[in-house]
Amino acid sequence: xxxxxxxxxxxxxxxxxEEIAYLLDLSAYFKKLxxxxxxxxxxxxxxxxxxxxxxxxxxxxxxxVAAHDLGMCTTYLNxxxxxxxxxxxxxxxxxxxxxxxxGIEYRGFGxxxxxxxxxxxxxxxxxxxxxxxxxxxxxADLLTMREHIGELKGRTLAYMGDxxxxxxxxxxxxxxxxxxxxxxVAPKKYFPEEALVAExxxxxxxxxxxxxxxxxxxxxxxxxxxxxTDVWVSxxxxxxxxxxxxxxxxxYRVTMDVMKNxxxxxxxxxxxxxxxxxxxxxxxxxxxxxxxxxxxxxxxVFRAYSGPVFDEAENRMHTIKAVMAATLSDEWDIx
Numbered sequence: 001x002x003x004x005x006x007x008x009x010x011x012x013x014x015x016x017x018e019e020i021a022y023l024l025d026l027s028a029y030f031k032k033l034x035x036x037x038x039x040x041x042x043x044x045x046x047x048x049x050x051x052x053x054x055x056x057x058x059x060x061x062x063x064x065v066a067a068h069d070l071g072m073c074t075t076y077l078n079x080x081x082x083x084x085x086x087x088x089x090x091x092x093x094x095x096x097x098x099x100x101x102x103g104i105e106y107r108g109f110g111x112x113x114x115x116x117x118x119x120x121x122x123x124x125x126x127x128x129x130x131x132x133x134x135x136x137x138x139x140a141d142l143l144t145m146r147e148h149i150g151e152l153k154g155r156t157l158a159y160m161g162d163x164x165x166x167x168x169x170x171x172x173x174x175x176x177x178x179x180x181x182x183x184x185v186a187p188k189k190y191f192p193e194e195a196l197v198a199e200x201x202x203x204x205x206x207x208x209x210x211x212x213x214x215x216x217x218x219x220x221x222x223x224x225x226x227x228x229t230d231v232w233v234s235x236x237x238x239x240x241x242x243x244x245x246x247x248x249x250x251x252y253r254v255t256m257d258v259m260k261n262x263x264x265x266x267x268x269x270x271x272x273x274x275x276x277x278x279x280x281x282x283x284x285x286x287x288x289x290x291x292x293x294x295x296x297x298x299x300x301v302f303r304a305y306s307g308p309v310f311d312e313a314e315n316r317m318h319t320i321k322a323v324m325a326a327t328l329s330d331e332w333d334i335x
Contacts, residue, residue, distance in 0.1 A: 004326040008118040008125040010111070011133040012173045013199070017207060020142070020177055026322040027143050027315070029334040034069065034318065041071030042331050046102040048324070051077045051084060051117075052128070053108030058272060058316050059128045059136070063105050066321035075101070094120035103328060106130075124327040126320075131234075134166040137271050137312075138174040139319035141228070144312045145180075148267050149225050153179035153208065157269075158224040158262070160185045160217070160252045161296055162245070163192050167230045167271060172211065176200040179207035185220030187248050188213075217252060217261075224262040228269040229254050229296045246290055254297040259305065268297070268305035272313055276302035 002022040012020065033040045050063055060076070067074045077084070084093045090113055097104055098121030106114045107128030118125040127135055146152055159171050163184040169192055175182035182200070184191055191197070191213045201211050214220040221227055229252075232245040259266060275283050275295040286292050293299070302309070325332055 003330055005328065005330050006124060007327050009135060009323045009327060010114055010118060010125065010127045012135045012138060012170060012177060015177070017177050017179075020139070020174070023139055023319065023322050023326060024143050024146065026326055026332060026334055027139065027319040028146075029332070030069075030321045030325070031143075031315070031318040040069060043325070043328060044071035046070075046072040046328060047075065047100070048072055048103040048105065049075050049077060049097050049101045050128075051082060051104065051106045051108070053079055053084070053106075054129065056107055056128070058313050059107055059320075062136075062316040062320045063126075063128065063324075066317050066324060069321060070325060072102075072324075090116040091120045093117070098122040103324060124324075126323055126327070129166060132166055132169060133173075134170045134271070135174075136316065136320050136323060137167070138170045139323070140312050140315035141171065141269060141271070142174055142178060143315045143319055144269065144308050145226055145267070147311065147315075148308050149265065154181075155225040156181040156183060156223065156263075157226045157228055158183040158185050158221045159228045160221070160254055160258070161229050161249055162186065162190045162232060162234075163213075164190055165234055168192050169196060171228065172196070172200050173203075176203040176209055176211065177207060179209045181210045181212070183212045183214065183220045183224065185214055185217055186252055187215055190248070217258065221258050221261050224266055226267050226269050227254055227258060227262050230271055231273065231275060232296055242286065243290070246286075246292065246295070249296070250292075253295070254301050256298070256300055256304075259301055267308040268301060269312060270297065270302075270309045272309065274302060274309070 064074050094117045103124045105126045105128045106117055111130045111132040114127045157180055163186050172182045204211050232249050276297050276299045278284050278287050
């Protein structure tokens, strides 16, 4: 039996294929209970802290709804309501929160912050996003792939765009662990770090997967079962990087030609938000400055293939629930 009680969830590097598969099974179990309106509030009396140094729609809502479904109470801490890292060190904050809460979620900047919270709090800490990793999103992505295309092992996921940061890193790790071929399709300077690629290739050898880095869109997406993209500029980056990213990454936009080059049953994936039209303030500003009507994906593709995208968004809630439940209790019978 897999037991994750007491463990933090900081990066998928720390978890085996068996443990990840267990979390996916537990996610599917909770999703079924949710759809059938079956109460599963076995963690009544528990309290968790939600630290958000970067704002979010899906992550905050997913953690709050998932916690409430499990019977837990939440305390939300944004940069204005917390002294973390400003008037109080991460270590001291962790020591204080660990005495008050049963678990801590952190969404913000460097991975070293969430690692320090885990080291000093004495309770499970869950990574809601750092600059380097986004593991809860990848669980949702894997669950979505399993729902739409079945068995994960032997499938191919093509990630288009900037693969250097949390999404490219975490997708590569998740794919390598679960036997999914990972293709980073991007200009060379946007490839993941060589050290992480080497680490992932070792896991891929064990799972039967492959890691491919290519600048050739046609080669990288040929026959892919899933085509994935993300925004071109990450949260916290300065506005002056837009012009360079647009110039470099526009050839790596997901278009209908890209989707036709993939498998006949390929799905499109995106962690959201997506700039596929002009219905956002940023989209309008980019249109005014650079004349673009879309960025990382065309509106045509997004609207034609958006089903799995919104399943991914919903699955954040179910997979986050599984992570919290599994690390706080062994009381879940999913047979």
